[in-house]
Amino acid sequence: QKEVEQNSGPLSVPEGAIASLNCTYSDRVSQSFFWYRQYSGKSPELIMSIYSNGDKEDGRFTAQLNKASQYVSLLIRDSQPSDSATYLCAVRPAGNMLTFGGGTRLMVKP
Amino acid sequence: DAEITQSPRHKITETGRQVTLACHQTWNHNNMFWYRQDLGHGLRLIHYSYGVHDTNKGEVSDGYSVSRSNTEDLPLTLESAASSQTSVYFCASSEELAVGDTQYFGPGTRLTVL
Numbered sequence: 001q002k003e004v005e006q007n008s009g010p011l012s013v014p015e016g017a018i019a020s021l022n023c024t025y026s027d028r029v030s031q032s033f034f035w036y037r038q039y040s041g042k043s044p045e046l047i048m049s050i051y052s053n054g055d056k057e058d059g060r061f062t063a064q065l066n067k068a069s070q071y072v073s074l075l076i077r078d079s080q081p082s083d084s085a086t087y088l089c090a091v092r093p094a095g096n097m098l099t100f101g102g103g104t105r106l107m108v109k110p
Numbered sequence: 111d112a113e114i115t116q117s118p119r120h121k122i123t124e125t126g127r128q129v130t131l132a133c134h135q136t137w138n139h140n141n142m143f144w145y146r147q148d149l150g151h152g153l154r155l156i157h158y159s160y161g162v163h164d165t166n167k168g169e170v171s172d173g174y175s176v177s178r179s180n181t182e183d184l185p186l187t188l189e190s191a192a193s194s195q196t197s198v199y200f201c202a203s204s205e206e207l208a209v210g211d212t213q214y215f216g217p218g219t220r221l222t223v224l
Contacts (some may be wrong), residue, residue, distance in 0.1 A: 005124060008150075034212070043200055043215040044153070089154065097168070100145075102152040 003027060005092050006101035015110050019076040023089030023101055026070070032092035033065055033072045038103065039085045048074060079108040113137075116201050116216040129188040131219050133201030141204045142184040143213065144168075144176065146197040153200065155173055159184055191223045 003026045013019045021035075032051055036044035050056045050063040050072065062075040072091075076083055089101040116136040123129050133142065144156040155168030158175040165176050173195060175187045188195055201216040 004152075032211070043218050045215070046212055049212065096156060097158070100153040102150065 003093070003099045004089055004101035006067050006087075006089050006104045008102055009105040010107050011104055012107045012109060013079050015079060015108055017079050017108075018036075019079045019083065019106055019108070021074040021076075021087050021089075021104050021106065022071060023073065023091075024071045025089075025091045025093075025099075027091065027093035027099075028067075028070065030091045030093040031066075032064070034090040034098070035061075035063060035072075035074045036088040036089055036090060036100075037085045044088055069077060076106075079106075081108050084108045114201060114214055114216040116199075116219050118219060119217065120220050120222075122222045122224065123191050125191060125193060127191050129191050129221065131141055131186045131188075131199055131201075133184045133186065134182055135201075135203045135216075136182065137203060137205070137214070138181055138201035139205050139214075140181070141206070141211075141213075142178070143202040143204075144174070144184065145200045145202065146170065146195075147200060147218075148197050150160060153220045154210060156186065156199075157184075174181070183207075188221075191221075193223050195221065196223045 005024045026080045030047045035048040048063040050065045056063045060077045086103040086105045088103045090098045117132045145153040146214040154170045159178040199219045202213040204211045204213045
């Protein structure tokens with residue numbers, strides 16, 4: 001069983017809409033949660049990290065963490081075509097190694 | 111500026127050949143990692159190192175080896191390349207293994223084994 005699950009998509013949203021990306025994880029002792037963005041043919045780049053339950057906002061991005069339900073989500077407000085990419089959820093459980101989900105492909109249509 | 115580089119960026123080799131992929135970082139990070147990325151599997155950890163002369167196996171280490179002789183470099187060697195090792199390989203580094211530690215990725219190497 002994969003430890004970090006994401007819907008592979010593609011998730012298609014119109015420009016200006018809110019894109020909602022979800023991730024569930026299996027290890028209850030996970031402490032750190034990350035969202036990476038990966039453009040086609042490029043390397044992953046960190047866009048958000050979250051460690052405590054609740055919301056964390058950074059510009060158009062909001063990460064949400066619910067440890068009791070074991071899910072973390074990423075909201076992108078006012079989605080732009082330049083947000084079209086694959087979004088990788090990463091979780092650090094006990095043992096300190098990052099575990100990545102398979103990624104969700106987001107398409108923002110003009 | 112500090113950075114992490116990988117070479118070569120593209121490599122085509124034949125089954126059975128030994129291949130070495132280079133990773134070099136100038137952040138002076140203690141921790142370095144090698145991942146492979148395949149469709150449907152996301153990023154999977156191959157090997158990692160916490161410092162000079164330290165190496166550890168990750169989730170998919172069979173057929174791969176690493177060595178860490180200095181802080182800056184962690185080369186990945188495929189002892190006898192197999193077609194199943196055709197993939198995109200990413201090197202990453204991080205400063206420490208604290209809760210908030212962030213991994214930074216190199217540009218990747220696309221390896222094709224024929």
